[in-house]
Amino acid sequence: MSDGQIIAGYLAPHPPHLVYGENPDQNEARSQGGWEQLRWAYERARRSLEEQKPDVLLVHSPHWITQQGHHFLGVPHLSGKSVDPIFPNLFRYSFELDVDTELAEACCDMAADMGLTTKMMRNPKFRVDYGTITTLHMIRPQWDIPVVGISANNSPYYLTTEEGLEEMDVLGKATRKAIEATGRRAVLLASNTLCHLHFSEEPVPPEDMAQEHPHDYEGYLWDMRIIDLLRQGKTQEVFEVLPQFIDEAFAEVKSGAFTWMFSAMGYPEIPGELHGYGTVIGTGNAVMEWDLIKAGLAQAAEGEPA
Amino acid sequence: MTVVAAFMVPGSPLPYVRRDNPPWGALADAMEKAGKALNTAQPDTLVVYSTQWIAVLDQLWQTRPHLVDVHVDENWHEYGELPFDITIDTELAAAAVSATNAAGIKSKGVDYDKFPVDTGTIVASAFLNPDNKHSLVITSNNVYHDWEMTRTLGRVVAEQAQSLGRKIAVIGVGGLSGSYFRHNIDIGQDRIASDSEDAWNRRVLGLMEQGDVAGLQEQCPAYAAEAKVDMGFKHFAFLMGALGDHFSSATVHGYGPLHGAGGAVVEYHL
Ligand SMILES: [Fe+2]
Numbered sequence: 001m002s003d004g005q006i007i008a009g010y011l012a013p014h015p016p017h018l019v020y021g022e023n024p025d026q027n028e029a030r031s032q033g034g035w036e037q038l039r040w041a042y043e044r045a046r047r048s049l050e051e052q053k054p055d056v057l058l059v060h061s062p063h064w065i066t067q068q069g070h071h072f073l074g075v076p077h078l079s080g081k082s083v084d085p086i087f088p089n090l091f092r093y094s095f096e097l098d099v100d101t102e103l104a105e106a107c108c109d110m111a112a113d114m115g116l117t118t119k120m121m122r123n124p125k126f127r128v129d130y131g132t133i134t135t136l137h138m139i140r141p142q143w144d145i146p147v148v149g150i151s152a153n154n155s156p157y158y159l160t161t162e163e164g165l166e167e168m169d170v171l172g173k174a175t176r177k178a179i180e181a182t183g184r185r186a187v188l189l190a191s192n193t194l195c196h197l198h199f200s201e202e203p204v205p206p207e208d209m210a211q212e213h214p215h216d217y218e219g220y221l222w223d224m225r226i227i228d229l230l231r232q233g234k235t236q237e238v239f240e241v242l243p244q245f246i247d248e249a250f251a252e253v254k255s256g257a258f259t260w261m262f263s264a265m266g267y268p269e270i271p272g273e274l275h276g277y278g279t280v281i282g283t284g285n286a287v288m289e290w291d292l293i294k295a296g297l298a299q300a301a302e303g304e305p306a
Numbered sequence: 307m308t309v310v311a312a313f314m315v316p317g318s319p320l321p322y323v324r325r326d327n328p329p330w331g332a333l334a335d336a337m338e339k340a341g342k343a344l345n346t347a348q349p350d351t352l353v354v355y356s357t358q359w360i361a362v363l364d365q366l367w368q369t370r371p372h373l374v375d376v377h378v379d380e381n382w383h384e385y386g387e388l389p390f391d392i393t394i395d396t397e398l399a400a401a402a403v404s405a406t407n408a409a410g411i412k413s414k415g416v417d418y419d420k421f422p423v424d425t426g427t428i429v430a431s432a433f434l435n436p437d438n439k440h441s442l443v444i445t446s447n448n449v450y451h452d453w454e455m456t457r458t459l460g461r462v463v464a465e466q467a468q469s470l471g472r473k474i475a476v477i478g479v480g481g482l483s484g485s486y487f488r489h490n491i492d493i494g495q496d497r498i499a500s501d502s503e504d505a506w507n508r509r510v511l512g513l514m515e516q517g518d519v520a521g522l523q524e525q526c527p528a529y530a531a532e533a534k535v536d537m538g539f540k541h542f543a544f545l546m547g548a549l550g551d552h553f554s555s556a557t558v559h560g561y562g563p564l565h566g567a568g569g570a571v572v573e574y575h576l
Contacts, residue, residue, distance in 0.1 A: 081420040088418045117489045123383040
């Protein structure tokens with residue numbers, strides 16, 4: 001068996017509006033569409049993922065918040081109905097997912113070995129958060145690839161942003177080692193919005209795109225600056241300005257997924273592919289991909305051209 | 307009198323799921339004492355404000371007539387489930403939605419199967435209303451609302467209860483000091499994580515016992531900031547609004563650590 005490797009990472013934000021706009025069978029709420037630019041961005045990302053043929057999808061979600069350590073879904077099969085507490089009118093989604101518990105355990109153990117407090121979530125009645133579910137639906141609506149779900153320890157909020165993100169950096173390194181040790185071909189999903197100030201009222205109907213635009217120009221400029229740097233592969237520069245971006249644009253990347261993913265990938269200085277950008281109730285969302293196979297940093301699946 | 311009882315209780319699940327652990331068991335015993343006092347006051351409805359029900363857009367009020375399910379806490383999942391069976395006073399909830407909108411705070415009812423009921427509400431309901439004898443009004447903590455807006459919510463819901471002829475018990479669900487242990491501890495040795503926050507908690511509880519409302523109003527902003535109080539102590543703002551800024555004294559049924567953070571069970575005498 002070949003060594004495990006991370007074959008790609010995606011910035012894969014989780015506004016439930018995207019699921020609502022798509023009208024999948026699993027979601028009770030019905031729409032007339034909306035947020036097409038972002039949904040079509042996800043369609044492009046879905047095609048890339050299909051070609052990458054991962055064994056597992058790992059997702060770090062800001063809406064599973066934990067105070068004591070970093071937690072990992074650890075039940076082989078989870079199902080239920082997830083209702084978004086902020087947008088229950090849009091997102092009431094019946095989910096079923098399989099967890100790669102062996103990899104989850106390995107991540108949990110490795111992160112603990114590297115000094116983090118970690119915990120496996122083994123309660124079968126646990127309700128998976130809507131951030132995890134939205135990101136997973138948008139990237140792979142077939143739900144046929146096992147997942148590892150990782151909580152967002154609230155250290156960036158409880159401690160300083162920098163101290164919290166240092167923990168996410170360690171979590172990323174541990175995740176990489178666990179993937180390598182278990183022989184998985186893994187795709188990482190950072191479930192984060194960029195600028196995050198939002199409108200306080202929903203239009204009627206919520207999918208009225210005539211009302212959708214960036215909440216503020218400053219946030220939009222920040223998003224374009226970050227995306228531009230990412231498209232040029234200037235990863236180090238992005239991480240140098242990340243704390244300022246977080247402070248000034250209230251960016252959701254503060255919760256750690258973005259840092260976790262880049263740390264796991266080794267902060268590669270390779271151009272990210274922007275599949276699309278759009279706002280959701282004023283917040284900035286980019287769907288982006290870092291294909292480590294195409295960049296020569298990972299190997300294609302056997303029998304596949306690189 | 308409309309408000310016949312008022313309590314502040316912690317929203318942590320630890321006293322409920324691990325009452326065998328002495329520091330947390332003491333708070334569980336205190337919650338049960340509060341539950342007995344509540345029952346004696348014979349309210350029609352319990353009005354619950356929980357810091358853990360986070361709202362962002364509007365002020366949300368639960369309007370589903372019957373909530374029955376099992377919840378697993380996001381952080382303390384290893385200690386088991388939190389079953390709940392809650393009946394909502396939909397008439398009072400609807401009146402509160404209308405009246406808070408009229409008062410300039412945008413409000414909305416939520417009536418959805420599987421809408422996530424927060425841990426704090428479930429724990430408070432389990433201890434204070436174990437047989438589901440009373441109906442509840444449950445409302446959220448909008449993170450953009452300040453002390454004054456939260457006080458207004460409490461005042462408005464009490465006014466609506468009065469106009470509907472309801473006797474209510476008002477319950478602010480939330481913690482005291484906010485520093486906590488981030489890593490695993492010997493839970494049998496749990497203590498308040500910060501000595502200065504412990505001192506702050508005791509000072510504020512002392513003012514409550516004395517019924518020193520003016521002192522509390524003066525001290526609360528500094529307390530909330532310096533002791534990192536759960537959600538700016540807005541659960542107490544809600545209580546003060548519902549009580550018209552008045553209570554004569556209070557009984558602290560329990561005070562203790564919740565993995566380092568502070569929690570107290572307080573009964574306000576009206
Ligand atoms: Fe989010």
